[in-house]
Amino acid sequence: WFRSHTAAEIRWGGAKPEPGDMDDGRNMNPRSSFKAFLEVVKARCLPLKDYEMDAIHSLQLVLRNASTKKRDAGKDLEGVETQAKLSMFKVDGALELEAVTSEMVRLIETALVPIFAIGMDGLVNGWNAKIADLTGLSVTKAMGVHFLALVEDSSADAVSKMLELALKGKEEQNVHFEIKTHGPNSESGPISLIVNACAGRDVWGNVVGVCFVAQDITTQKRAMDQFTRIEGDYRAIVQNPNSLIPPIFGTNEF
Secondary structure, X not given: OOOOEOOOOOOOOOOOXXXXXXXXXXXXXXXXXXXHHHHHHOOOEOOOOHXXXXXXXXXXXXXXXXXXXXXXXXXOOHHHHHHHHHHHHOOOOHHHHHHHHHHHHHHHHOOOOOEEEEEOOOEEEEEOHHHHHHHOOOHHHHOOOEHHHOEOHHHHHHHHHHHHHHXXXXXXXXXXXXXXXXXXXXXXXXXXXXXXXXEEEOOOOOEEEEEEEEEEOHHHHHHHHHHHHHHHXXXXXXXXXXXXXXXXXXXXXX
């Protein structure tokens, strides 16, 4: 999530562009192959570090508490929430604690990355604005829905396994799955996410839910799929023994 990319700059070599030359989009050539490769790798990020995972745990607890407060506004949960918040932030004074919590909730809800949380029963209890925008499913409609009903059928097994392990305290990272889109967004197809699962615990150390911090890789996946299709056509041409096709070869810089 808020991290620098693995490749800040990529230098590549190949045929120099000549004025007036036009690339044929139906065939792969050095420039188009490197361009497709760059689309795939330019958004990759470094793996999460331990202190980043600790921060995610804190955000998960705040997100779950904020959702619970909205859903059960008439119930008195102040005692349990205060103990959890004090254990996470170590802030003296209820007013200062409330200010910090409100700011963290605001950061989660307005974050530029998808963040959502799941309870022990598998129901959604946290859904920030970014994931709502990507899927077209509003916060009010997502809350209380079983998460497996929101993912693509092809990803159901992987998500179910990830949830099962996370609820046992075993957190998985860089899990890829696809989530359904709704409303006008459904025309563009499912959203591809790379997700890190973070088990949320209460003050006694018991797992009480799972938070997911995701990265949207839909654009990169589509570029990679297109690259794979073009690569197959290009390979078929290069390996074709037909005498009508002129000799084609490549070489590295030396």
